[in-house]
Amino acid sequence: MDGKILVTGGAGYVGSHVAMALADAGLVPIILDDFSSSSRAVLPRLSALAGRTVEHVEADVRDTAALRKLFHDHPIAAVIHCAGLKGVGDGETRPLAFWDVNVGGTMALAEVMGEAGVARLVFSSSATVYGQPESLPVGEDAPLKPNGVYGRTKRAAEDFLRDLTRANPNWRIALLRYFNPAGAHPSARIGEAPLGRPDNLVPLLCRIAGGGFGELAIFGSDWPTEDGTGVRDYLHVQDLAEGHLAAIRFLATAPGATAFNLGMGRGWSVLEVVRAFEAACGRRIARSFVPRRPGDVACYYADPARAEALLAWRARRDLDAICADAWRWQLAGGGY
Ligand code: WQD
Numbered sequence: 001m002d003g004k005i006l007v008t009g010g011a012g013y014v015g016s017h018v019a020m021a022l023a024d025a026g027l028v029p030i031i032l033d034d035f036s037s038s039s040r041a042v043l044p045r046l047s048a049l050a051g052r053t054v055e056h057v058e059a060d061v062r063d064t065a066a067l068r069k070l071f072h073d074h075p076i077a078a079v080i081h082c083a084g085l086k087g088v089g090d091g092e093t094r095p096l097a098f099w100d101v102n103v104g105g106t107m108a109l110a111e112v113m114g115e116a117g118v119a120r121l122v123f124s125s126s127a128t129v130y131g132q133p134e135s136l137p138v139g140e141d142a143p144l145k146p147n148g149v150y151g152r153t154k155r156a157a158e159d160f161l162r163d164l165t166r167a168n169p170n171w172r173i174a175l176l177r178y179f180n181p182a183g184a185h186p187s188a189r190i191g192e193a194p195l196g197r198p199d200n201l202v203p204l205l206c207r208i209a210g211g212g213f214g215e216l217a218i219f220g221s222d223w224p225t226e227d228g229t230g231v232r233d234y235l236h237v238q239d240l241a242e243g244h245l246a247a248i249r250f251l252a253t254a255p256g257a258t259a260f261n262l263g264m265g266r267g268w269s270v271l272e273v274v275r276a277f278e279a280a281c282g283r284r285i286a287r288s289f290v291p292r293r294p295g296d297v298a299c300y301y302a303d304p305a306r307a308e309a310l311l312a313w314r315a316r317r318d319l320d321a322i323c324a325d326a327w328r329w330q331l332a333g334g335g336y
Pocket of ligand 1: 086087088125126127128178179180181199200201202204216217218219220229230231232270293296
C-alpha cells in the first residue's frame with residue numbers, strides 16, 4: 001500500500017499491537033498519541049521490534065491544527081482510530097471527558113481526513129455497545145443498548161461515522177467491536193500497562209500472581225452459567241491487531257460502513273480463566289467470592305462469522321496462549 005497508516009492512540013495497549021502488526025505486514029505505521037494514558041517508552045520498543053523507526057506525532061486527537069499538519073507532512077493512506085478514553089466505571093464519573101474525547105475526537109479526525117481526501121477509516125469500537133444481549137452468540141445486527149457512558153460514546157461515534165458514509169459514498173469505514181482483549185506480544189516487550197490496580201480480569205491476575213496485589217475477588221458465584229461465574233469472550237490482542245490489518249485490506253474494495261465483531265466466538269468463565277492462568281504461571285491464585293459487580297452481565301460472546309466471511313479473519317490464539325503471553329509480560333515487569 002502506498003502511504004502510511006495513521007494509528008491514533010498507537011502508544012496504547014491495542015494501538016501498539018496494531019502498529020506492530022502493520023509493521024510485520026510490511027506496512028508503515030505512524031502513531032498519533034498524547035501519552036495521556038500511555039507511555040513514550042513504547043516507541044523505542046516498537047522500533048526495535050519492527051527493525052526500523054516507527055514514527056510518531058505527539059498530539060491530542062481533538063487538536064485539528066496538529067492533525068492538519070500531520071496530514072500535510074505525511075502521505076496517509078488510511079487511519080486506524082484507537083485513541084479514546086476507556087473504562088466502564090471511569091466513564092460514569094467523567095461523562096464530559098468521555099464524550100469530548102471519544103465522540104469529539106472522532107469528529108475532529110473525520111473533519112481533517114475529509115479535508116485531506118483520506119477516506120479509509122478503521123474505528124475501535126467495543127462489544128459494550130450491545131449492553132445486555134438478548135440472545136447468544138451476539139451478532140452485529142443485535143440491538144445496540146449500551147448501559148453506560150463509555151458504551152454510549154462508542155455507539156454515538158459509530159452513528160456519526162455511519163452518517164458520514166450516507167452523506168458521502170467515498171468514505172469506507174470498518175467499525176470493530178472488540179470483545180475482551182487480553183494477553184501481550186509474545187516478545188514481552190509490549191503489553192497492557194494499567195496504572196494502579198487493574199479492573200480487568202487478566203491484567204489483575206498478572207498483578208496478583210506477581211505478588212503484592214492481594215487476592216482475586218470474583219464478582220458473583222450465582223450467575224446463571226455452568227459454574228456460576230461470569231462468562232466472556234477473551235481474545236488475544238495479537239489476533240485483535242491482525243483483525244485491524246484485515247479490515248484495512250477489506251476497505252480497499254468495500255464502500256460504506258460495516259460493523260464487525262472481533263472475538264473468539266465462545267466464552268470462558270472467570271474460574272476457567274483463573275485455572276488457565278494458574279497453569280500458565282505455575283502459581284496458585286488466592287481468590288474469594290464477593291457479590292456481583294453492578295452493571296455486569298452473566299454471559300456474552302461474539303458471533304464472529306461476518307469477520308470470518310468478509311475479512312478472512314479468525315482469532316487463532318487460545319486462552320492458554322493469552323495467559324502464557326500475559327504472564328511473560330508480567331515477568332518482564334508488566335509495564336514501561
Ligand atoms: C471479566 C469477567 C467480571 C475483575 C470490560 C468492559 C468492556 C471491554 C472489556 C473495552 C467478568 C470478572 C473481573 C475482578 C471478577 N472494554 N471479574 N473480578 O467487564 O467483561 O468488560 O472490559 O472496550 O467494554 O466492560 O471485563 O475484565 O472487567 O471482567 O470476577 O476483579 O471477570 O465480573 O465476569 P468486562 P473484565
